[in-house]
Each structure stands twice: as C-alpha cells, then as structure tokens.
Amino acid sequence: MINLKACKSCNTITEAAKCPRCGGETSREWQGYLVVIDPEKSEIARKMGIHAAGRYALRVK
Numbered sequence: 910m911i912n913l914k915a916c917k918s919c920n921t922i923t924e925a926a927k928c929p930r931c932g933g934e935t936s937r938e939w940q941g942y943l944v945v946i947d948p949e950k951s952e953i954a955r956k957m958g959i960h961a962a963g964r965y966a967l968r969v970k
C-alpha cells in the first residue's frame with residue numbers, strides 16, 4: 910500500500926517524510942485530493958496560492 914502524506918507548508922502530496930518541493934514537514938492527516946495540471950487556469954490553485962503543477966491536499970492537519 911502506498912502511504913501518501915501531505916506537506917504542512919505547501920500541501921504537496923508526497924510519500925517522503927519531508928516535502929520534495931519546500932523541505933517542509935509532511936503529515937498523514939490530510940483531506941481532499943487536488944491535481945493541478947495548469948495552475949494559471951485553475952481557480953482552486955490560485956486561491957490556494959499554488960503556482961506549480963502537481964498533486965496537492967486541500968487540507969493538512
């Protein structure tokens with residue numbers, strides 16, 4: 910089973926203990942799966958301050 914975690918700082922979803930994007934701490938307690946393909950065209954991505962394509966969690970505890 911894949912144990913996905915999400916970064917507490919930038920919400921990036923990863924399997925690593927540290928975020929590969931910002932080096933932040935990751936948490937297993939997250940909700941909502943968001944795939945951003947084109948951040949400039951995604952309203953949710955803009956609201957969340959996402960500027961790069963990738964997989965993100967909507968909420969991280």
Ligand SMILES: [Zn+2]
Pocket residue numbers: 916917918919920921928929930931932933
């Ligand atoms: Zn991060």
